[in-house]
Amino acid sequence: MKIIVCIKQVPDVTEVKWDENGSLIRTGLPSIINPNDKNAIEAALTLKEEKGAEITVVSMGPPQVEEALREAMAMGCDHAVLLTDRKFGGADCWATAYTLGMAIKKLGHFDLIFSGVEAMDGNTAQVGPEIADFLGLPLLSYAEAIEVGEGTVKIHQKLGDLTRVIEGPMPALITCEKELNVPRIPRMDLVFECFEKEIKVLGMADVDGELENFGLKGSPTRLRKVFSPKRAKAQVEFLEGTPKESSQKLVEKLHEINAI
Amino acid sequence: MTAIKDLSAYKGVWVFIEQFEGKLTNSTLSLEILGEGRKLADKLGTDLTAVILGENLEKTAGDLIKYGANTVLVADAPVLANYRTELYTDIICQAAKERKPEILLVGASATGRDLAPRISFRLHTGCTADCTELDIDDEKKILVSTRPAFGGNVMATILCPDHRPQMSTVRPGVMMLPTWDEARTGEVIKLEVTAKEEDAKVKILEVKKHEASAQNIQEAVRVVSAGLGACTGNCFDQLKELAKELDAEIGGTRPVFETGLISHDVQIGQTGKTVRPELYMAVGISGTVQHTTGMANSRTVVAINKDPNAEIFKFAHYGIVGDAKAVVPALIAQLKASRN
Ligand SMILES: Cc1cc2nc3c(=O)[nH]c(=O)nc-3n(C[C@H](O)[C@H](O)[C@H](O)COP(=O)(O)OP(=O)(O)OC[C@H]3O[C@@H](n4cnc5c(N)ncnc54)[C@H](O)[C@@H]3O)c2cc1C
Ligand SMILES: Cc1cc2nc3c(=O)[nH]c(=O)nc-3n(C[C@H](O)[C@H](O)[C@H](O)COP(=O)(O)OP(=O)(O)OC[C@H]3O[C@@H](n4cnc5c(N)ncnc54)[C@H](O)[C@@H]3O)c2cc1C
Numbered sequence: 001m002k003i004i005v006c007i008k009q010v011p012d013v014t015e016v017k018w019d020e021n022g023s024l025i026r027t028g029l030p031s032i033i034n035p036n037d038k039n040a041i042e043a044a045l046t047l048k049e050e051k052g053a054e055i056t057v058v059s060m061g062p063p064q065v066e067e068a069l070r071e072a073m074a075m076g077c078d079h080a081v082l083l084t085d086r087k088f089g090g091a092d093c094w095a096t097a098y099t100l101g102m103a104i105k106k107l108g109h110f111d112l113i114f115s116g117v118e119a120m121d122g123n124t125a126q127v128g129p130e131i132a133d134f135l136g137l138p139l140l141s142y143a144e145a146i147e148v149g150e151g152t153v154k155i156h157q158k159l160g161d162l163t164r165v166i167e168g169p170m171p172a173l174i175t176c177e178k179e180l181n182v183p184r185i186p187r188m189d190l191v192f193e194c195f196e197k198e199i200k201v202l203g204m205a206d207v208d209g210e211l212e213n214f215g216l217k218g219s220p221t222r223l224r225k226v227f228s229p230k231r232a233k234a235q236v237e238f239l240e241g242t243p244k245e246s247s248q249k250l251v252e253k254l255h256e257i258n259a260i
Numbered sequence: 261m262t263a264i265k266d267l268s269a270y271k272g273v274w275v276f277i278e279q280f281e282g283k284l285t286n287s288t289l290s291l292e293i294l295g296e297g298r299k300l301a302d303k304l305g306t307d308l309t310a311v312i313l314g315e316n317l318e319k320t321a322g323d324l325i326k327y328g329a330n331t332v333l334v335a336d337a338p339v340l341a342n343y344r345t346e347l348y349t350d351i352i353c354q355a356a357k358e359r360k361p362e363i364l365l366v367g368a369s370a371t372g373r374d375l376a377p378r379i380s381f382r383l384h385t386g387c388t389a390d391c392t393e394l395d396i397d398d399e400k401k402i403l404v405s406t407r408p409a410f411g412g413n414v415m416a417t418i419l420c421p422d423h424r425p426q427m428s429t430v431r432p433g434v435m436m437l438p439t440w441d442e443a444r445t446g447e448v449i450k451l452e453v454t455a456k457e458e459d460a461k462v463k464i465l466e467v468k469k470h471e472a473s474a475q476n477i478q479e480a481v482r483v484v485s486a487g488l489g490a491c492t493g494n495c496f497d498q499l500k501e502l503a504k505e506l507d508a509e510i511g512g513t514r515p516v517f518e519t520g521l522i523s524h525d526v527q528i529g530q531t532g533k534t535v536r537p538e539l540y541m542a543v544g545i546s547g548t549v550q551h552t553t554g555m556a557n558s559r560t561v562v563a564i565n566k567d568p569n570a571e572i573f574k575f576a577h578y579g580i581v582g583d584a585k586a587v588v589p590a591l592i593a594q595l596k597a598s599r600n
Binding site: 122129134138158160161168225239246250251254 | 280342343345346349369370371373374375376377378380381382384385386387388389390404408409410411413414415416417418419420421422423461462463464465466467468469476478479482506538539553559560562563568573574576577578579580581582583586587589590591593594595598
């Protein structure tokens with residue numbers, strides 16, 4: 001069985017700090033493999049141990065994404081593909097899915113594609129479903145458990161307030177939830193070994209495709225502005241008085257703003 | 261996207277309505293986006309169309325008109341009873357190609373976040389995810405969508421200037437519900453459904469609905485959240501009563517989950533759920549980043565803490581410094597009083 005795992009390197013937003021004006025300080029955040037994508041890697045490794053599988057991790061991003069790919073190989077993935085090209089820059093979900101989809105087509109036969117449900121930085125949860133559409137694959141999203149049968153795959157899907165068991169034919173694309181498993185720590189011996197392993201680097205010319213579909217140019221969405229959310233700092237309004245007085249004020253405020 | 265598209269051919273605002281067993285599910289969310297869609301359509305001087313797929317939808321379709329839709333597109337067939345990504349995508353994309361809406365809104369529920377990206381890829385258009393604010397650019401007459409990203413640490417305003425329909429998914433609990441007007445009239449149009457059960461690649465083997473309470477924290481409009489400071493004596497029981505008064509779900513911090521007072525399903529933060537309700541009431545919570553990443557984008561945050569320097573106040577709009585054991589009962593009493 002051949003499994004492709006899409007991983008994204010993200011800044012660790014839980015380490016986020018704010019300056020005194022309440023603005024996000026974005027520089028110096030450590031880069032990590034997106035947490036959901038580690039669940040995706042773990043799911044692939046579990047299948048490899050149970051049924052035998054060859055796992056290829058694929059990531060699009062700047063050259064330093066190599067670190068993330070090496071970490072995935074140290075966890076036990078067999079091959080790594082880095083999609084990097086200045087022309088890939090500024091991609092929205094559509095262009096990201098297009099690039100990953102074109103690259104996956106190049107990699108030849110596969111049985112399953114795993115992605116995370118959602119990346120911790122962009123937070124859109126759109127790339128997985130979009131790749132599935134591009135490649136015409138059944139989409140099995142929000143997987144909390146995965147079972148591979150004969151030519152079919154079954155997942156437990158967490159769909160809001162429903163849990164469903166759904167099954168589709170392979171090849172299929174599965175988006176992985178954090179409840180799926182606990183990702184393993186990279187093995188020391190593999191950490192050393194993985195530095196010798198080759199990472200396949202592909203640019204725009206290697207994945208074919210139409211020039212106008214890549215990167216910023218290929219992105220239907222346009223970022224107009226980015227700003228810090230109203231972060232209270234100086235904004236918090238303390239409601240003073242005895243518990244009775246302060247709660248009375250609070251109830252009035254909440255009525256005013258229609259929160260209750 | 262080689263040739264420049266003729267964008268003027270695209271007209272009208274569409275809203276995808278979710279159903280479960282023929283009735284509106286996430287009903288508030290679907291209705292919220294219908295209400296928002298109405299506002300956008302009025303701003304553009306165009307029509308609002310509700311799109312609903314499922315089985316036995318006659319009554320629900322009629323209701324959507326009373327809630328403000330000019331037109332309801334209905335795909336009604338047994339094969340559509342349960343949501344399935346591919347079948348729903350096929351039908352909506354087909355209808356959109358024929359009828360050319362300029363805007364398509366989808367709820368940012370689990371279903372909507374599964375469906376919308378797939379539609380947007382196929383229609384080769386942009387989709388702004390999890391929006392908390394929508395507007396029309398007065399000059400260009402295009403959709404302006406604002407959404408949180410980076411775990412709620414930044415807000416982004418996003419456009420889709422050259423592709424149609426302009427798509428956005430919308431978070432629950434942020435848009436106003438539309439009003440019901442018995443006098444409204446409109447047209448219900450049946451979409452032809454040719455798909456058969458055999459065509460569906462994905463089979464649904466089992467569907468289980470969770471108990472309404474615990475699992476729904478992410479869709480909750482109001483959340484009362486317990487920290488360790490709200491767990492002594494009978495304080496936690498009082499919080500439950502407060503939640504009942506507010507019609508809120510109970511959530512909490514990781515240490516509270518560790519005491520066993522709440523389940524992991526409702527733990528909020530980095531290793532738990534991310535919520536963005538209308539109202540988040542943090543009681544006895546210190547406000548570390550591991551917790552606040554899960555709630556920082558709530559619409560209104562109230563913090564109750566005995567320590568005036570607690571970090572949580574930096575995330576709060578209203579703060580009460582005091583002992584939860586005294587404040588919570590007083591608050592319950594005030595809420596009861598305000599209702600009479
Ligand atoms: C503030 C901000 C807001 C944005 N909002 C939008 C928006 O509303 N709509 C939009 O179209 N774009 C948006 N973008 C752009 C978007 O973040 C990027 O397109 C990004 O490449 C993919 O989106 P994501 O991070 O949300 O990934 P998600 O869709 O959340 O990722 C899901 C999964 O897809 C896989 N994946 C994602 N990216 C990669 C990659 N580069 N390589 C390998 N696998 C990957 C991973 O398995 C990941 O777990 C925004 C960007 C910023 C900075
Ligand atoms: C990797 C990692 C992941 C984590 N993930 C999460 C997560 O997902 N979610 C999460 O919540 N935490 C998480 N944590 C834990 C987090 O760092 C904090 O320890 C936790 O959020 C603190 O919980 P608390 O506010 O309930 O307790 P405390 O920090 O102990 O705060 C209690 C607060 O209550 C106040 N107080 C005490 N008594 C009263 C009273 N009588 N009346 C009013 N106020 C009172 C105190 O002033 C204090 O501010 C994580 C930690 C790590 C390291």
